[in-house]
Amino acid sequence: MTPEEIQPLFTRSDGSFLCARWGRPVAPIVFGVEEKTLTVVKGALEAVAALSGHPLTETDPELGANLMLFFFRDWSELLDVPSLGQMIEGLEALVARLDAGGANQYRVFRFDADGAIRACFTFLRMDDALAAHPAETLALSQAVQAFLLWSDTAFAERSPLARTAEGAVILRPEIAGVLRAAYDPVLPAVARDPVHALRLAARLSDQEKRM
Known part of the structure; x- marks a missing residue:
């Protein structure tokens, strides 16, 4: 290119x-999927980690998990996730805005003092459009978009x-x-x-x- x-x-x-890229090993956790899909998501993350040469780890010493992927049916479900409101400022307003806009995915990044990625929250509302994709496709797409801060229009x-x-x-x-x-x-x-x-x-x- x-x-x-x-x-x-x-x-x-x-x-x-x-x-921006990650400045620390990525410690992922996935919510809202069955064991079979969880294996697919972890496989996609491992593949992207191997490609980038950036390591995955079981636990981040500061945050525990620093890459959180949420799969759900309705944006309002996020308001019931314990402590999520403490990690994401203005969660209620964000949920209302995404719900009103009919969004089916959203990512929130947090950064270290030097600007490297410190954490990423990936939200996927499994509407008909997303549910139509095979799990392998959805998992790989989300993995690559979580490993680097691409433009908000890069894959539009x-x-x-x-x-x-x-x-x-x-x-x-x-x-x-x-x-x-x-x-x-x-x-x-x-x-x-x-x-x-x-x-x-x-x-x-x-x-x-x-x-």
């Missing part, structure tokens, strides 16, 4: 550029996923490459200057040469 193609992936709808018109000729669901190769490049230890954990797209493109070029 060229810098011109990478830059929009991290340019938000207000015009600002922001690319095109999914980060693709399907192989054999029917398997995978990350689009260019998205996988950007994710891997963003976790290059040479690069900063957070960047607010669009010139960062040039650095990512250079890492992508290096990846291609090594393949």
Whole structure:
């Protein structure tokens, strides 16, 4: 991908550029799914962690779990989750806004002092549109969107996923490459200057040469 193609992936709808990765191991927990689906979600997280080279862990020493994925049928269910209102400021207003807008998914990120991702809350209201997706597709899509702070419009018109000729669901190769490049230890954990797209493109070029 060229810098011109990478830059929009991290340019938000207000015009600002922001690319941030996790600054600590990811300790996930999943609510509201059966054991079979839980295995699928964990598998997707493990796959994205392996791709990025960023570790998963059982427990975050500060937060316990720092990546929380909630699957539910109605936004109001979030108001009954113990302590969630303490972790997400203005939860009632957020729930009312998402419910009124008919949203079926939302992510809230928290950041360390240096701007690296510290925590992520992923909310999925399983309406007919989301329920129509196979669990593998939904899990992989959410995993890649939780591992990096993409633009709020990055995947509005095109999914980060693709399907192989054999029917398997995978990350689009260019998205996988950007994710891997963003976790290059040479690069900063957070960047607010669009010139960062040039650095990512250079890492992508290096990846291609090594393949």
